[in-house]
Each structure stands twice: as structure tokens, then as C-alpha cells.
Amino acid sequence: MSADEKERLVAHIAAQADALAVLTSELVRIPTANPPGEDYEACARYIGNRLGARGFAVEYLRAEGAKGDSDTYPRTNVIARFEGDRPGPCVHFNSHTDVVAAGEGWTVDPFGGEIRDRRVYGRGTCDMKGGLAASIVAAEALLDCGVAFPGAIEISGTADEESGGYAGVAWLAARGYFSRPRVDHVIIPEPLYKDAVCLGHRGVWWAEVEVYGRIAHGSMPFLGVSAIRGMGAFIAKVENELYPRLAQRRTEMPVIPDGARQSTLNFNSLHGGLPEQKDTDGFPSALVADRCRIVLDRRYLMEEDEDEVRGEVVAILEGLKAERPEFDYALKELWSVPPTMTDTSSPLVRALDRNIEAVLGHPSRHVASPGTYDQKHVQRIGHLENCVAYGPGILELAHQPDEYIDIADMVASAQVMALTALDLLRGQP
Numbered sequence: 319m320s321a322d323e324k325e326r327l328v329a330h331i332a333a334q335a336d337a338l339a340v341l342t343s344e345l346v347r348i349p350t351a352n353p354p355g356e357d358y359e360a361c362a363r364y365i366g367n368r369l370g371a372r373g374f375a376v377e378y379l380r381a382e383g384a385k386g387d388s389d390t391y392p393r394t395n396v397i398a399r400f401e402g403d404r405p406g407p408c409v410h411f412n413s414h415t416d417v418v419a420a421g422e423g424w425t426v427d428p429f430g431g432e433i434r435d436r437r438v439y440g441r442g443t444c445d446m447k448g449g450l451a452a453s454i455v456a457a458e459a460l461l462d463c464g465v466a467f468p469g470a471i472e473i474s475g476t477a478d479e480e481s482g483g484y485a486g487v488a489w490l491a492a493r494g495y496f497s498r499p500r501v502d503h504v505i506i507p508e509p510l511y512k513d514a515v516c517l518g519h520r521g522v523w524w525a526e527v528e529v530y531g532r533i534a535h536g537s538m539p540f541l542g543v544s545a546i547r548g549m550g551a552f553i554a555k556v557e558n559e560l561y562p563r564l565a566q567r568r569t570e571m572p573v574i575p576d577g578a579r580q581s582t583l584n585f586n587s588l589h590g591g592l593p594e595q596k597d598t599d600g601f602p603s604a605l606v607a608d609r610c611r612i613v614l615d616r617r618y619l620m621e622e623d624e625d626e627v628r629g630e631v632v633a634i635l636e637g638l639k640a641e642r643p644e645f646d647y648a649l650k651e652l653w654s655v656p657p658t659m660t661d662t663s664s665p666l667v668r669a670l671d672r673n674i675e676a677v678l679g680h681p682s683r684h685v686a687s688p689g690t691y692d693q694k695h696v697q698r699i700g701h702l703e704n705c706v707a708y709g710p711g712i713l714e715l716a717h718q719p720d721e722y723i724d725i726a727d728m729v730a731s732a733q734v735m736a737l738t739a740l741d742l743l744r745g746q747p
């Protein structure tokens with residue numbers, strides 16, 4: 319790319335700062351809360367209309383039959399594609415359009431898209447409508463500046479990332495939308511800082527442990543077996559034996575924030591005994607709990623494997639069985655995803671590194687995400703290794719009240735995206 323071309327693109331995007339803020343604000347005002355999956359169709363149409371007007375070929379793809387899809391809450395995805403002047407590779411920017419519920423604690427309207435102090439406020443600004451807007455402005459800049467390129471640029475807005483992406487990227491990937499020969503490089507503008515390339519994420523293993531007891535009258539607990547006491551013993555062992563071990567397992571993966579650079583385990587939920595009756599004035603029956611259930615959210619590292627992760631929980635449960643004659647349990651695995659890391663020598667990572675440095679004036683950082691995102695589906699279902707996250711948001715603001723995106727960060731990342739796309743399309747190593 320000539321220096322002149324580069325300068326023109328960078329200057330053109332800098333001049334789009336206000337338009338970028340307005341685009342983000344308008345996207346935020348479409349309240350695509352998940353659950354239940356509100357207004358996906360409206361959001362997809364907004365993106366499709368905008369890009370369609372610029373000559374992109376627009377496809378709306380409803381994930382019929384996918385979990386969560388219904389006529390009330392259709393899981394509508396949009397993919398817009400712009401063909402270059404001759405055949406070549408395809409660079410795809412993928413953003414999820416869904417946002418988590420607003421929750422409590424806001425001082426601004428979460429779906430108002432307020433623009434103030436060089437920021438845009440609202441649910442989804444950071445995660446990740448600001449990133450989506452940056453990718454749209456980056457692609458439009460290539461057209462506005464009249465730079466010629468081979469291949470194609472795609473921009474997608476996909477459903478349900480916040481609940482696993484099964485009606486979004488997973489559904490599309492199963493239909494070839496995230497595979498060669500259609501697509502060569504995928505950039506996901508999740509909020510992981512304008513100066514960092516996110517190579518991948520830790521693994522996930524979710525499981526439910528149910529401990530069984532034997533029911534009896536609550537006034538004579540010695541006649542039964544309390545499943546809650548059995549669960550208490552399990553939690554104590556995890557606390558005393560497993561947690562210290564996990565804390566020592568540090569990874570070579572560049573996971574941020576630093577606290578996530580090790581194995582972690584979260585007790586997601588816990589329930590024992592009769593169903594909770596907080597909405598009625600019913601008095602619980604006097605019973606010894608015969609069931610107690612806990613959901614485990616285990617995040618694991620490249621240096622571990624899923625068999626080990628499962629094995630150490632099973633070892634604790636089996637140990638308890640040996641120690642406590644009436645201890646009984648069932649383990650149900652809910653879902654899992656292996657850790658993933660894109661090779662730093664891939665052209666995609668190198669192009670981002672080069673252009674982050676060109677735009678920001680300092681070298682890029684390589685990071686990995688503490689949690690998973692749609693990259694897993696691109697790699698596992700689409701079998702496309704060239705996929706990373708790169709976007710302008712500040713990770714810690716995601717899912718928080720008063721979430722915002724900095725307009726200057728969006729401008730900088732849009733500049734990086736435009737230059738990177740052009741390098742990749744032209745095959746610049």
C-alpha cells in the first residue's frame with residue numbers, strides 16, 4: 319500500500335468520528351437484549367440497509383430450528399459482502415448484535431445511546447456495537463477513498479453470542495459461511511482494547527454435580543442422609559484441595575486480566591432441599607434434603623486437557639464416596655470448549671500488529687480472553703484457523719452499568735481495521 323493511500327484512509331476515517339458515534343448510538347437504540355433475543359431482525363435490517371445502500375450484497379439468514387428461534391424472537395443474522403475488482407481472499411468482520419440485559423445501577427438510559435464527553439453510552443456500546451460500527455466505517459472508508467482491492471470484504475451481525483452463539487456463528491459456520499473458500503480471515507471486534515490482538519481464549523468445562531441423600535423427618539435427621547451435608551463436604555474439599563492447586567497453574571497464554579492467567583473454578587449455582595418458596599408465604603416442610611445440586615464453571619488452560627479437568631473433580635467425588643459410606647452422586651457434563659490460540663505467525667496477526675503500530679505509534683500487545691466468544695465456532699465448525707478478536711472496547715466495561723465506548727478508540731481501531739483488511743486482501747504478508 320502506498321504511503322499516500324494509507325494517509326488518505328487514515329485521514330478519511332479520522333474525519334468520520336462524529337458519524338461513527340452516531341452509528342454506534344443508533345445501533346444501541348435497537349435494544350437487542352438477550353434473553354429473550356429482542357429486535358434481532360430490526361438490528362439486522364439496519365445493518366443490511368446501510369451496507370446494501372453502499373453496494374454490498376446482503377443476505378438475511380434466520381437460524382430456523384436453532385435453539386431460541388421463534389416467530390416472536392427470530393434469530394436473524396445478516397451477512398453483507400462487497401466484491402473487489404478481481405478474485406482474491408475474503409476478509410470477514412464478525413460482530414454479535416445481541417447484548418446482555420441492562421441490569422441495575424445505570425445513571426443514563428441504557429438504550430438511549432447518549433453521546434457525551436467524546437464517548438457513547440449504553441448497553442452494548444463496548445460489547446460490541448462500537449466494534450461493529452468501527453468495522454462498518456472501516457469498510458466504507460475503502461470504498462469512499464476509491465482504493466482498489468481484489469477479493470471481498472464481509473461484515474456480519476450475528477445472534478446469540480451472549481448465550482453461546484448457537485443460533486448465530488455456530489449455525490452459519492455449519493452452513494459454510496465461516497469456511498474456505500468463502501472466507502479466509504475473520505476479525506471479531508470484541509472489546510479487547512484498540513492496541514491488542516486477542517489470539518484466543520481459555521477452555522470451558524461446565525458440569526452439574528448432584529449429591530443424593532435419603533429423605534426423613536427434619537426433627538430426626540439421624541434417620542435420613544442429608545444431601546446438603548454431603549455437598550458441604552464436596553465444597554470443602556474443592557476449597558481446600560482443588561482451589562490451591564488451580565491457583566498454582568499459571569499459563570503461557572497471554573490471558574487478561576492477570577487474575578485469569580491461571581485455572582479458575584466458579585460455583586455457578588447451588589440448590590439443595592425443597593424448591594425455594596420465596597414468592598409464597600408457604601412454610602417449608604420439615605424434611606432432610608435428599609438432593610443437592612451445584613453447577614461448576616471451570617475455565618482451563620492450553621497446558622491442561624479436558625480429561626484431567628474432569629478427572630480431578632471425579633477424584634474428589636470418589637474420595638468422598640470412600641470416606642462417607644452413604645455419599646452418592648451423579649456428574650452431568652453440560653458443555654465444554656477447548657482452549658484456542660491462533661498462531662502469531664499467521665498473516666492476520668502480523669497485519670494487525672503492523673497496523674496497530676502504524677496507527678498508535680507503539681507495538682501491539684498479544685492477549686487471550688478469559689472467557690470464550692464466537693472464535694470457537696469459526697475454528698471448530700468452520701475449520702478456519704485465521705481468526706482473532708480485535709476491537710476498540712475496554713474489556714472491564716462489558717456487561718457493566720454505564721457501559722461506554724470512547725469515540726477516539728473507535729476511530730483508531732477503524733483505521734487499524736481498514737489498513738489490515740487492505741493488506742490481507744492484497745496479500746501483503
Ligand SMILES: [Zn+2]
Pocket residue numbers: 414445446479508509691
Ligand atoms: Zn461480546
